[in-house]
Each structure stands twice: as structure tokens, then as C-alpha cells.
Amino acid sequence: MNFDWLAGEVDDIGNFFAWHVALSVIPVLVALVLAVPIGWLVKQSGFLRPALLGTVGLLYTIPSLALFVLLPLVLGTQILDPLNVVVALTVYTLALLVRTVCDGLEAVSSDVLQAANAMGYRRIARFFRVELPLAVPVIGAGLRVAVVSNVSIVSIAALIGTPQLGSLFTEGLELHFLTPIFTGIILCVALAVLLDSLVLIITRQLTGWQPRT
Amino acid sequence: MIVFKNVTKRYDNGTIAVDDLSLEAPKGRITIFVGPSGCGKTTSLRMINRLIAPTSGSILLDGQPTEAMNLAQLRRKIGYVIQHAGLFPHLNVVQNIATTARLKGIAKKQALLIASELLERVGLDLSFGNRYPWQLSGGQQQRVGVARALASDPEFMLMDEPFSAVDPVVRHQLQEEFLRLQRDIGKTIIMVTHDIDEALKLGDQVAVLRTGGVLAQVASPKELLSNPADSFVADFVGRDRGYRYLSFVDAASSLAVMIEPVVALGTEAAAARIVAKDQWILVVNAAAQPLGWVDLDRQSGPLRESDLNLSGTLASQDHSLRQVLDAALSAPSGRGVIVDAGRVLAGSVRLSDVVAAIQSAKAAGWGGRP
Known part of the structure; x- marks a missing residue:
């Protein structure tokens, strides 16, 4: 490790880190907001459900680099626009979360739903006050996978020039210099652990009603 | 009063679950639907709050046909208790009980107050209030389920095998307490059970249904034991009906x-x-x-x-x-x-x-x- 180089680059690295955080977190938030209604619709879709979940799952198999390059054509954005990365990662996160939300809603016991119906909950109230809170443990678990995988996928966006920790990898490669590469890896792992813990803590806060072992 | 008028439930595949059922559940009394599995007792119960829609006929609550009522409003008028209580796992005991009062439009503070009072009413200590359902035994959950049904002070209560998922000792205790509670509150109750002993013990009136959803007899427990309408009812109330009848004779x-x-x-x-x-x-x-x-x-x-x-x-x-x-x-x-x-x-x-x-x-x- 060349610490003199690190000291000189600390501003740039801080900047990369901030971008990396934004590029991994914003798509998760957007995808979560979209996945809740979509997951509910898929759950309601009856015999179409396996087909819909299969299709959504397929989105995850599109290579990320291809998506980064193709999105400007679809969205009419500049090739270097960070929006491309945000949209691409939103698509991936959505692919993970729609299934998760759907599974979470299906895990709610039929006794509970029957009781809620019989008590006179209307559909929307039942969803927000009963079904969604009870799906939080499953959704939280899915979110943890999503944030961690996003942190790693974001770095690929360095290849299309979006600044973030992945830029340290391309830089190190070009300069034949290991310090930026190590720095990038360490910061990526640290960020993944940090975000994962954050989701875990929030989930725990929302599920104080669950037995803890 | 709850009145069934020629109510039939026929499923799409042609199965008849309930066949032309007509009966009255008198105000302030306990009416029990009892019969073997497949006799349509639960279907009949669920048609009252329209969890299941009747194919034909109508059900009246105090003279008003249920099919004309707003669905949510109808259900909020009726307390509902099911076998495994169906408590909300994410709410503590007091919050669970308060839900029906909240749905009725009672302010949160007031609803929680009502809930705490009901907790004692159903025989649970106030300290249970902030526990979550998984921390309760089956019998305790069932008590909370009854309290939740009562929190909106409904005129009618529907109970679907409320005591059958607990052990016999607890069941006996719950039945006794339920009878004591009903003496105070005097709700119009319809309860479903497959247990003839429970039916004879709790019912003011017992409706015996046979497979295929046909009403075999509706009568007081005493009448049912001393004067069964046919051999099906006689068999169903049991061979020891002579001995059981002694339950109704004062010593x-x-x-x-x-x-x-x-x-x-x-x-x-x-x-x-x-x-x-x-x-x-x-x-x-x-x-x-x-x-x-x-x-x-x-x-x-x-x-x-x-x-x-x-x-x-x-x-x-x-x-x-x-x-x-x-x-x-x-x-x-x-x-x-x-x-x-x-x-x-x-x-x-x-x-x-x-x-x-x-x-x-x-x-x-x-x-x-x-």
C-alpha cells in the first residue's frame, strides 16, 4: 500500500465513495416503492403468477454492462449520465424484490387474513395495517441481498465512466498500481457491511413483535 | 335476532353445502350449529357476514337483509371468533383487542382503554397487555380473540369452533367463563361446533345439521335429548342421552x-x-x-x-x-x-x-x- 498516494487522492476517493453510496442506495429505495404494488399484483394474479415471477426474474440475467450501454438508447440519456446506472440497478433490484414482496405477502397466515376480513377491514387498510407489516421480515431479508449485490454491481459502471469506487479499479489497472485496487475493495466491502447492517437494524426495529432466538 | 330465510349455498361444481335453511337465532341467546363434517355448519355461519355469498335465500339481522348492507359496515356490526383466534402477530394483546373498536371509529386512546377493560373481563391479567400473540398459550390467545370480538360492542357474535383447539381442561374452563360472560352481555350469538357435548352445554337452542346441509332439528338441548326428531338426531346426540338428560334436572x-x-x-x-x-x-x-x-x-x-x-x-x-x-x-x-x-x-x-x-x-x- 502506498500511503503517500492515498493521502494525495483522499478528496477524490471521498467523492467516489459518496457516489457509490448514492448509486447503490437510490435504486433500492425506488425499487422498493415499485416492488410493493407490483408484488401485490403478482400475488393476486393467480395462475399467471409463475409466469410473471419468471419474467421478472429474467431481468436479472441481462448482463449489467449491456444494460448500461443500452439504456441511453431507450431513455434518450447521455451515455455518461449516472441516471443510466440508477435505472439499470433499479431494474435488477426490482427483479429481486418483486419475488420477495410476493413471498412475504404470501407468508401471512390465512387465519389472520380471514379474521381481518371478518372484522371489516377494507382492502387497502388491510394491506397497509396487516399484510405489509407482517411481510416485513421476508422483505427485509430480500433487501439485504439487494443492497449488497448493488454495491458490487455499481463498480462495473466504471467501465462506462461513471465515477464511483469502481473507478479505483480501472485506475489501478491502467497504472499497474495495486494501492487504488486494494483501497477500492476495502471500501466496497466496508460499504456493503455498513448498508447490510443498516437494513438489518431497521428491519429489527419494525419487527419487535417477532420471537428472537 | 338473526333469521335465515330459505338459504341455499350451491357451489359451481354442483355440490350443495347448505340446502334451503330456515331458522331464527333469538336475540340475546346462544344458538349452536352442530353436525358432522360436511354438514354446512361453517358455511352457514360464514354466510351471515358474507365471507361466503348465499346462492339463494336471504339472511336478516334484526329484520334487515344482509345483502343490502355495505360489506365492511355489516362485518363491523358482528363480532367474529375463529378456532385459532387469528390474532395479528405484529400487534400486542391490547392493540389486538383495540382493532375492532378502532374500525368502528373509536379514538385510539379510548379504544385502548376499552381493550384493557376487556382484558380483565375475559380473565387475563393486565400484565398480558403488552405481550405479543406468540407469547400466549392457545387458551390465552382464544380469550384475546373473544375480547377482540367484543371491543366494538357488537350486537351479534359469530363463533367458529372457538374452543376446539385447546386441551379439555382449558376448554371446560373457557366454556364456563364464556357462559358467565354471556349472562352479563347478552349478545345474540351463533356458534359452530362438531362437539355435541359443547352444543348441549352452551346452547340455548341447538340446530343439528346433517350431511348435505339439511337442517335435521332445531330445539332446546333438553328437547333434543328427550325428543329427537329422527334416528339421525338420536344417534348424533349420543347413546348416553338418558344419562345426559340428567344435566337438565335440578337436584x-x-x-x-x-x-x-x-x-x-x-x-x-x-x-x-x-x-x-x-x-x-x-x-x-x-x-x-x-x-x-x-x-x-x-x-x-x-x-x-x-x-x-x-x-x-x-x-x-x-x-x-x-x-x-x-x-x-x-x-x-x-x-x-x-x-x-x-x-x-x-x-x-x-x-x-x-x-x-x-x-x-x-x-x-x-x-x-x-
Whole structure:
């Protein structure tokens, strides 16, 4: 490790880190907001459900680099626009979360739903006050996978020039210099652990009603 | 009052779950739907709050047809209790109970207050209020389920096998408490059960349904036992219906209660023999509550707790002949122990006297409780 180089680059690295955080977190938030209604619709879709979940799952198999390059054509954005990365990662996160939300809603016991119906909950109230809170443990678990995988996928966006920790990898490669590469890896792992813990803590806060072992 | 008018439920595949059901569940009374599985009892219950839609016919709540009511409004008028309680796992006990009051539009603070009061009403300590459902036993969950149904103070209650998922001891306890509660609140209740004993014990009126959703008979428990409409009902109420009928005959009027000599624990066997009527002596505590019998033929030295024979049941003075007969049959001495409301000894009855009382009650056309 060349610490003199690190000291000189600390501003740039801080900047990369901030971008990396934004590029991994914003798509998760957007995808979560979209996945809740979509997951509910898929759950309601009856015999179409396996087909819909299969299709959504397929989105995850599109290579990320291809998506980064193709999105400007679809969205009419500049090739270097960070929006491309945000949209691409939103698509991936959505692919993970729609299934998760759907599974979470299906895990709610039929006794509970029957009781809620019989008590006179209307559909929307039942969803927000009963079904969604009870799906939080499953959704939280899915979110943890999503944030961690996003942190790693974001770095690929360095290849299309979006600044973030992945830029340290391309830089190190070009300069034949290991310090930026190590720095990038360490910061990526640290960020993944940090975000994962954050989701875990929030989930725990929302599920104080669950037995803890 | 809940009225079924020619209600039929036919499923798309042609199966008839309920066939032209007409009956009235009187206001403030408990009506029980009982029958073998596949008799349509639960379907009938769920058609009342339209969890299931009838194919034809109509159901009236206090004269108003349910099909004309707004669905959510209809359901908020009716308390609903199911087998596994169906409590909300993410809400604590008080919050669970308060949900029905909240749905009715009662402010949060007020609703939580009502919920805490109901908690005590259904026999749970206030300290249970902030526990979550997974921290409760099945019986406790069921109590909370009943409290939740009551929190909106509904006029009607529907109960779907509410006591069948708990063990027999707890079930008995819940049934007794439920009857006591109903004496206070006087709701119009329809309950479904497959257990004829439960139906006869809890029902003011029992509707027996047969497979295919046909009403076989609707009558008071007493009428059902003494006058079953057909062989299906007779079989369903059971072979021991003669014995069961004694549940509905008061013992107090016809029974001669004798004085029973007693001793305290620690009495020497020799001293006990002096007061005893025969080889059996009844042991009581300081409050004159019976503890058990001791066989003096096998006893020497002071009477200890481990010497007690506990096989005898107790019958209260205002109990039915069934309980008095059971007390006499189960006592090793052949003398049934009679106690008052505070479990204090009132005396004993001989088996032969109980049988004589049964004979004279039968000869007099039973009498006793309606």
C-alpha cells in the first residue's frame, strides 16, 4: 500500500465513495416503492403468477454492462449520465424484490387474513395495517441481498465512466498500481457491511413483535 | 335476532353445502350449529357476514337483509371468533383487542382503554397487555380473540369452533367463563361446533345439521335429548342421552342430604373410627372444605395427606342430578359429597337416594330447569 498516494487522492476517493453510496442506495429505495404494488399484483394474479415471477426474474440475467450501454438508447440519456446506472440497478433490484414482496405477502397466515376480513377491514387498510407489516421480515431479508449485490454491481459502471469506487479499479489497472485496487475493495466491502447492517437494524426495529432466538 | 330465510349455498361444481335453511337465532341467546363434517355448519355461519355469498335465500339481522348492507359496515356490526383466534402477530394483546373498536371509529386512546377493560373481563391479567400473540398459550390467545370480538360492542357474535383447539381442561374452563360472560352481555350469538357435548352445554337452542346441509332439528338441548326428531338426531346426540338428560334436572328439590361425619388431617385412625359411619371417613380442612376419603380398615396412626383417596367428585347443592349422581358413583364410600358455593361441606347423599330422586323426578315428568 502506498500511503503517500492515498493521502494525495483522499478528496477524490471521498467523492467516489459518496457516489457509490448514492448509486447503490437510490435504486433500492425506488425499487422498493415499485416492488410493493407490483408484488401485490403478482400475488393476486393467480395462475399467471409463475409466469410473471419468471419474467421478472429474467431481468436479472441481462448482463449489467449491456444494460448500461443500452439504456441511453431507450431513455434518450447521455451515455455518461449516472441516471443510466440508477435505472439499470433499479431494474435488477426490482427483479429481486418483486419475488420477495410476493413471498412475504404470501407468508401471512390465512387465519389472520380471514379474521381481518371478518372484522371489516377494507382492502387497502388491510394491506397497509396487516399484510405489509407482517411481510416485513421476508422483505427485509430480500433487501439485504439487494443492497449488497448493488454495491458490487455499481463498480462495473466504471467501465462506462461513471465515477464511483469502481473507478479505483480501472485506475489501478491502467497504472499497474495495486494501492487504488486494494483501497477500492476495502471500501466496497466496508460499504456493503455498513448498508447490510443498516437494513438489518431497521428491519429489527419494525419487527419487535417477532420471537428472537 | 338473526333469521335465515330459505338459504341455499350451491357451489359451481354442483355440490350443495347448505340446502334451503330456515331458522331464527333469538336475540340475546346462544344458538349452536352442530353436525358432522360436511354438514354446512361453517358455511352457514360464514354466510351471515358474507365471507361466503348465499346462492339463494336471504339472511336478516334484526329484520334487515344482509345483502343490502355495505360489506365492511355489516362485518363491523358482528363480532367474529375463529378456532385459532387469528390474532395479528405484529400487534400486542391490547392493540389486538383495540382493532375492532378502532374500525368502528373509536379514538385510539379510548379504544385502548376499552381493550384493557376487556382484558380483565375475559380473565387475563393486565400484565398480558403488552405481550405479543406468540407469547400466549392457545387458551390465552382464544380469550384475546373473544375480547377482540367484543371491543366494538357488537350486537351479534359469530363463533367458529372457538374452543376446539385447546386441551379439555382449558376448554371446560373457557366454556364456563364464556357462559358467565354471556349472562352479563347478552349478545345474540351463533356458534359452530362438531362437539355435541359443547352444543348441549352452551346452547340455548341447538340446530343439528346433517350431511348435505339439511337442517335435521332445531330445539332446546333438553328437547333434543328427550325428543329427537329422527334416528339421525338420536344417534348424533349420543347413546348416553338418558344419562345426559340428567344435566337438565335440578337436584335441590328432590334430594335428601345427610350429615356426614368428618375429621381433620392428623387425627388418629382409632379416634376417626369412633365417629365414622363405616370404614370410610371424610377428611376436611380448617375451612370445612372436603379434602378426600380415608379407608380406616387400612389405616393405623394419624391420617396423613398421602392416605387420602381423591377419586370422589364434588357436587354443588344447586347442581343437576347428573353431577350429584356422578359424585355418588365416584365416591369410594358410595356417598356423594355435596358442597355449597364456597366448596364448604353441606353433607352427603347415598347412591340409592340419588337413584330414588331420579325415579321420582322422571315419574313427575322431570320438572326442574327448562
